[in-house]
Amino acid sequence: MVGFLQQVVEGLGAGAIYASLALALVLIYQFTGIVNFAQGELAMFSAYIAWQFTAAGLPFWPALVLTLAVSFAGGMLIERVVIRPVEGAPELTVVIVTVGLFIFVNAAAGWIWSFLIKDFPNPFPGGALEAGGLSVGYSTLGVMAVVAVVMGLLYLLFQRTKVGLGMRAVAANPTSARLVGIRVGWTLALGWGLAATVGAVSGVLVAPLLFLEPNMMGGVLIYAFAAATLGGFDSPGGAVVGGLVVGVAETLAGAYVDVIGSDLKVGVPLIIILCILLLRPQGLFGRAAVERA
Amino acid sequence: MSGRAEVTEKPVRADAPGRGRALARIAAGRRRWIVAAALLAVACSLPFQLVPFRVFQFTMVLVYAVALLGLNLLVGHAGQISLGHGAFFAVGAYGTAIMLDRWDVPHVLTLPAAAATAFALGLALGLPAMRLRGLYLALVTLAIAIFLVPLLKRFESVTGGSMGLTLGKPAPPAWTGLAEDQWLYFLALAVAVAAFLLARGLLHSRVGRALHAVRDNEAAAEVMGVRLSFYKTLAFAWSAMFAGAAGSVYTWVIGFVSPDSFAVTLSITLLAGIVVGGLGSFSGPLLGGLFVMFVPGISQDVNDAxxxxxxxxxxxxxxYVAPTGLAGLAGRVARSTKKILRKE
Known part of the structure; x- marks a missing residue:
């Protein structure tokens, strides 16, 4: 039983990272109806920026703050430059553009920092917290704490500030929002900036666990997609729950299902996506969309 | 959907009335056949003009073109997106490799078997994904492409694990007097021509029109009695079949398969190829194949990335600027030069 709980705790640790990337996906989807296939690569790029800052001699936490600021600006810039021209274009066009962005960012990181693996400093101490036979690594706790803080801040932003209110208005109905004087274009850019920041958190958290290299986020992206599908693409809370569930499911499947083992764990998100699409396509917390021609 | 409407073939001269228009269409059709025949003649003479390495490269262009033909059917004509066509390519390649390795199946028979396997797999995977919006198909196919590599490594006894499988290439029959590289080229050319004719036949049938209707306006198509999920799933299975056939020829040509050749990069490269080559056009897959084969080689000298x-x-x-890709650009250039010539 203790062994099982131990696996669950580790799953939650992994799930927290998936949750933050899934949250980034959901943020963009809410505002623009776009699923950003480049989200993982943007997170990877942010992790490289953080690495660059620490390599330049900055301590970890100031480096993180700077990275988040750069990512925010970068996300807004991408919305303005890359996404804006295809706003309102058919879904196929937009998806292809984000895939192009995916390829470009991945290769650009390889060009700038080479494809060699880099060591990323772990901001959390190495030991573990022992309680009732369970041992929870401080880095796992740290990851969960950081993700919880990010979510709390987002909640405050959306529920307690005027900017957040404007953003919710745009997500609910862009035309009406524009009519009451909200600058929709800038709000969309703000949404992309926020998503890039949240994604950057996941990139920086995952880098010490996986080693930093340009293809680092490819696998994580699939878990985040599974999390967002499970929770519902239009539900930020759902994305968090989905991320945790996917993390635990993946860890348990890897530990207890012999056929899956550690190497085929990446099949778990595929199975989750397929099951959700068959049984409850809008996700656990999502609203079913009504098609209107 | 105005951006996509451009992709469909336009009537040759919309202003010519009645009889004139029919004549113009016949003339254009004849011209198209002449161009195709000239292209085929050039293609047949290529292996006798080039060194073996170049012949190999053009063989690979044909292999990619077959896969892109399938992807074009799905993305260009049905308006659905797949980020995992490399997986079906791999199914064809590995299917062929396993048939050759385990049961010594003759090379010719491996192609239809591999294509049929990919078709069945496409049908099975398309069913859940296609009931929904195209977006989810992109998700599912990407997940499949990522899942495939560890899956291939796992079943080591069948697939050879990370080391892969090495296989014999089809030997040229003595009566042809061809070298191995030339024979492989002609095999690939034959498959490519057959695939091209098959795709053409599919698109000019009732099914092709249904797919165009689905792409241009789903709701309208449904109202007109087109069963969306049926045709979308079918288009997905067909395009998987083309990718499987291409994978089979790939195994013939390379004589070696290993999991890392079929990573996500391949799927994304294929998508890049068809987008740049030209969605929804017949020359798109060929141009895309040339692009996919030659651009990385040339640019890799600058930097790996x-x-x-x-x-x-x-x-x-x-x-942004040319949703119809290279093929569309070529058509536009041809039309504007014609206009200039007519004015003089």
Missing amino acids: APGVIFGLLIITVM
């Missing part, structure tokens, strides 16, 4: 940077930038630029 250069092909990726070029692919990414080109995909985005093409979607």
